[in-house]
Amino acid sequence: MLSILEVKKITEGYSRPVVEGEAYYESGLLFGVGLIEKKGTVLRCQGLAVQTSATSGKPHEIDVEIDLKLEVGNRITSLKCSCIAGLSSKCKHAVATVLWLTRHAEEDLSDVSCTDLEQQWGKLKTSGKPLLEGCRLTELCHFKQIKRAEVQVPEETRKKWADILTKCKFYN
Numbered sequence: 072m073l074s075i076l077e078v079k080k081i082t083e084g085y086s087r088p089v090v091e092g093e094a095y096y097e098s099g100l101l102f103g104v105g106l107i108e109k110k111g112t113v114l115r116c117q118g119l120a121v122q123t124s125a126t127s128g129k130p131h132e133i134d135v136e137i138d139l140k141l142e143v144g145n146r147i148t149s150l151k152c153s154c155i156a157g158l159s160s161k162c163k164h165a166v167a168t169v170l171w172l173t174r175h176a177e178e179d180l181s182d183v184s185c186t187d188l189e190q191q192w193g194k195l196k197t198s199g200k201p202l203l204e205g206c207r208l209t210e211l212c213h214f215k216q217i218k219r220a221e222v223q224v225p226e227e228t229r230k231k232w233a234d235i236l237t238k239c240k241f242y243n
C-alpha cells in the first residue's frame with residue numbers, strides 16, 4: 072500500500088537503517104501491522120515488534136500515520152517507535168514496519184480492536200509459550216483479523232489451521 076520511496080524518505084538516504092530494518096523484517100520479528108483508525112485518506116497504523124535484546128519483554132510499538140492523498144514518497148506524516156532509538160524514526164522497527172506497508176495491501180492490515188496491549192501482553196507472557204515459536208499476530212487479541220471476502224480453502228489447509236488454533240490458547 073506504500074511505495075518504496077517512503078522507505079527512502081524516512082531513512083533520509085542512509086542505507087544502514089534500511090539494511091537493519093530489512094534484516095529485522097526478514098527475520099520475522101515484526102508481528103505485523105494493524106489499523107487503529109481510518110479517517111478519509113488518513114490511516115493510523117500500529118506495528119508490534121519483538122525486542123531482540125529481551126524477547127520475552129513487551130514488544131515495541133510503532134505508530135505510523137499515513138495520508139494517502141499526499142504525493143507518493145511523502146505519505147508518512149508521523150512515525151514513532153517506543154524503543155530508545157525510536158524518536159529518530161530510523162530505528163529498525165520503524166523501518167521494518169514501513170517495509171511491511173510497502174509489501175502489503177491495505178486489506179492485509181489487521182484490525183486493532185483492543186487497545187489494552189499491556190494486559191494482552193501479560194497474558195501472552197504468562198501462558199508460557201515461547202514467544203518466538205510461531206506466535207501469530209492474531210493470537211494477540213490486540214489484533215483481530217478483518218473479515219475478508221469469501222475464499223475457498225482446501226480441506227487440508229483448514230485442518231492445519233484448526234490444528235494451529237487449538238494448540239495455542241492464550242485467553243480464558
Ligand SMILES: [Zn+2]
Pocket residue numbers: 131152153154155156157162163164165
Ligand atoms: Zn524502534
